[in-house]
Amino acid sequence: MPDHSRPARAVLGQNQYGKAENRVVRITRDGATHHIKDLNVSVSLSGDMDDVHLSGSNANVLPTDTTKNTVYAFAKEHGIASAEQFGIHLARHFVTSQPAIHRARIRIEEYSWERVAHGNEGAHSFVRKGQETRLAQIMYDGSAWEVVSGLKDLTVMNSTDSEFWGYVKDKYTTLPEAHDRILATEVSARWRFNWTDDAREMPDWEASYGQVKQHLLRAFAETYSLSLQQTLYQMGVRIIDHADEIDEVRFSLPNKHHFLVDLAPFGLKNDNEVYLAADRPYGLIEATVLRDGCEAKIPADLTNL
Numbered sequence: 001m002p003d004h005s006r007p008a009r010a011v012l013g014q015n016q017y018g019k020a021e022n023r024v025v026r027i028t029r030d031g032a033t034h035h036i037k038d039l040n041v042s043v044s045l046s047g048d049m050d051d052v053h054l055s056g057s058n059a060n061v062l063p064t065d066t067t068k069n070t071v072y073a074f075a076k077e078h079g080i081a082s083a084e085q086f087g088i089h090l091a092r093h094f095v096t097s098q099p100a101i102h103r104a105r106i107r108i109e110e111y112s113w114e115r116v117a118h119g120n121e122g123a124h125s126f127v128r129k130g131q132e133t134r135l136a137q138i139m140y141d142g143s144a145w146e147v148v149s150g151l152k153d154l155t156v157m158n159s160t161d162s163e164f165w166g167y168v169k170d171k172y173t174t175l176p177e178a179h180d181r182i183l184a185t186e187v188s189a190r191w192r193f194n195w196t197d198d199a200r201e202m203p204d205w206e207a208s209y210g211q212v213k214q215h216l217l218r219a220f221a222e223t224y225s226l227s228l229q230q231t232l233y234q235m236g237v238r239i240i241d242h243a244d245e246i247d248e249v250r251f252s253l254p255n256k257h258h259f260l261v262d263l264a265p266f267g268l269k270n271d272n273e274v275y276l277a278a279d280r281p282y283g284l285i286e287a288t289v290l291r292d293g294c295e296a297k298i299p300a301d302l303t304n305l
């Protein structure tokens, strides 16, 4: 039986549109020395877009093709000083130039390149760095900014100074307590800046990124770990303590398990030397570390950011 007490009509919910994954490489030529910025830029706009969904009128629609073109034109006109700065330029442009667009979200992945040292004159040869991917998300609604930076795929390992014991044991527990284990993870992190309005001086986005990455790595290396949870918290504390421009850090840390291999069947003793690096399943440890008194705004599920 249909439920006649509930309205049958459908209504439009949240919507956004734009061009995703615009790959833009900007070369800056400083004489014979060249510099590279290599970005993947996704534009997402929202505003007065009821008509295009409800009646098909495109009167308020700036084509996604135009948003793509804008990314490339801005790379030429404004250059790319940092992913964050580039995203701010784009978000401001879409919201202030189009009356129907009230909110812009620019997501950027940045791939870094390292110079190849060689004998030729000039510096124009690069090798892609295999380490992390840098991330930035800029949101603007015409008055307030939200800038979240981050990184993913930063794989780190401690070959000692990690233990895990004293945990709950029930009838399904088989894990042996570890007093000297490998601790490895692939860091995915996002941090939110407290810069929210044009009236305030912007952080130095490039310097801030380098410092946050160093704090995170040093905290990982220097924490004598009793759990990945404890290490995560120390990484967050270190960033909040040292970076005044940041109010919130969110981590998603897969525990990349390394299991000691039983070599006894071969008459060999394994003195914490030979491990099986398992790829799945993995423990997944996730948490936010906040500046005291600040509100958490980074979504819990980082796969959506």
Ligand SMILES: O=c1[nH]c(=O)c2[nH]c(=O)[nH]c2[nH]1
Binding pocket: 164, 175, 226, 227, 228, 229, 255, 283
């Ligand atoms: O650092 C860890 N935290 C856990 O919660 C956990 N659970 C587990 O089986 N191994 C580990 N390691």
